[in-house]
Amino acid sequence: MSxxxxxxxxxxxxxxxxxxxxxxxxxIAGTFGQDISVYFFGDAVFQLIEQQKPQTKGVKNLSKxxxxxxxxxxxxxxxxxxxxxxxxxxxxxxxxDATLLSNDDLKASINKHSRIMVF
Amino acid sequence: MTSFTLLITSPAxxxxxxxxxxxxxxxxxxxxxxxxxxxxxxxxxxxxxxxxVHHSDEVNLHQLWKSLATEYELRxxxxxxxxxRRGIITEQDAEEIDTTYYNLDKPFESxxxxxxxxxMNASDRLVQF
Amino acid sequence: xxxxxxxxxPFDSPSLAQCKLTLSAGDAILFIENGIYCLNHTDSELxxxxxxxxxxxxxxxxxxxxxxxxxxYVTAIDYEEFVKLTIEFSASxxx
Numbered sequence: 001m002s003x004x005x006x007x008x009x010x011x012x013x014x015x016x017x018x019x020x021x022x023x024x025x026x027x028i029a030g031t032f033g034q035d036i037s038v039y040f041f042g043d044a045v046f047q048l049i050e051q052q053k054p055q056t057k058g059v060k061n062l063s064k065x066x067x068x069x070x071x072x073x074x075x076x077x078x079x080x081x082x083x084x085x086x087x088x089x090x091x092x093x094x095x096x097d098a099t100l101l102s103n104d105d106l107k108a109s110i111n112k113h114s115r116i117m118v119f
Numbered sequence: 120m121t122s123f124t125l126l127i128t129s130p131a132x133x134x135x136x137x138x139x140x141x142x143x144x145x146x147x148x149x150x151x152x153x154x155x156x157x158x159x160x161x162x163x164x165x166x167x168x169x170x171x172v173h174h175s176d177e178v179n180l181h182q183l184w185k186s187l188a189t190e191y192e193l194r195x196x197x198x199x200x201x202x203x204r205r206g207i208i209t210e211q212d213a214e215e216i217d218t219t220y221y222n223l224d225k226p227f228e229s230x231x232x233x234x235x236x237x238x239m240n241a242s243d244r245l246v247q248f
Numbered sequence: 249x250x251x252x253x254x255x256x257x258p259f260d261s262p263s264l265a266q267c268k269l270t271l272s273a274g275d276a277i278l279f280i281e282n283g284i285y286c287l288n289h290t291d292s293e294l295x296x297x298x299x300x301x302x303x304x305x306x307x308x309x310x311x312x313x314x315x316x317x318x319x320x321y322v323t324a325i326d327y328e329e330f331v332k333l334t335i336e337f338s339a340s341x342x343x
Binding site: 003005017018021024025028029031032034114115116117118119 | 126128160161162200201204231232233235236239240245247
Binding site for chain 2: 255280281282306308309326327328330331332334335339340342
């Protein structure tokens with residue numbers, strides 16, 4: 001519990017800078033050896049879609065960024081089951097092997113953290 | 120006494136949240152608590168912009184942070200990448216892009232995100248605004 | 249046990265709805281900024297929520313918005329009490 005970090009993502013990708021700067025933060029936290037969990041909740045589940053193809057040069061493909069989290073020692077990636085269902089997204093459409101959480105599991109998981117940030 | 124890291128991710132003028140953070144910070148200090156650092160990230164970096172000019176009868180959050188920081192020796196940390204992306208640069212950044220003007224100056228400090236980790240690890244509480 | 253801070257209007261943001269999905273026994277909710285308008289949002293059923301969770305409202309933000317009569321299931325607090333709440337709870341989530 002002591003210094004564990006939870007980043008709750010709830011913003012869709014590309015429409016704003018939330019996803020980009022939240023993932024930057026997750027990577028730095030991982031690099032600094034922090035105990036970190038990253039949650040994809042609400043519209044943020046769209047960040048996990050495998051088939052993203054940004055059409056503008058210089059716009060990062062966020063699915064690739066999320067896939068690279070593991071190289072920064074960010075291993076705990078969770079996705080809200082209810083948010084997926086609401087948006088008709090199947091597990092097979094996701095770019096990473098994220099842990100699907102029911103509502104109760106989501107609560108329990110988030111509550112383990114003492115530093116919680118929302119993007 | 121409790122120690123805090125305050126993370127500000129909302130813009131200075133376009134949202135009330137930075138002002139809430141300022142009031143929260145003032146109240147915490149009045150109560151005798153410690154603010155390890157105020158970390159400006161995401162849209163919150165606009166709080167550090169020296170070039171924000173307000174009418175004399177309007178609240179100027181940038182100035183309020185400066186006064187509070189001077190009074191209590193607070194650390195006002197600004198994420199360098201988030202600031203640069205939003206046109207907020209230090210004197211050193213200005214030299215690198217060959218311009219004379221810069222708008223990020225003391226007591227605000229341009230730092231990397233690692234500083235946020237260090238501050239959070241030292242603090243009892245993190246509160247985001 | 250986090251303190252949930254709601255700062256957006258329930259009429260144009262999913263903040264309160266998302267917060268509700270993560271509430272568990274012992275949590276509290278503090279309404280600040282435009283989150284004050286949750287008091288006007290009948291669909292949010294705050295009274296029902298108050299049966300299981302402590303509800304707080306930041307009174308300067310309510311007064312700023314012309315809201316001074318609070319229902320008795322919410323506790324009006326000032327900034328110093330806001331600070332105390334963030335100490336009382338082990339974490340906070342700013343929705």
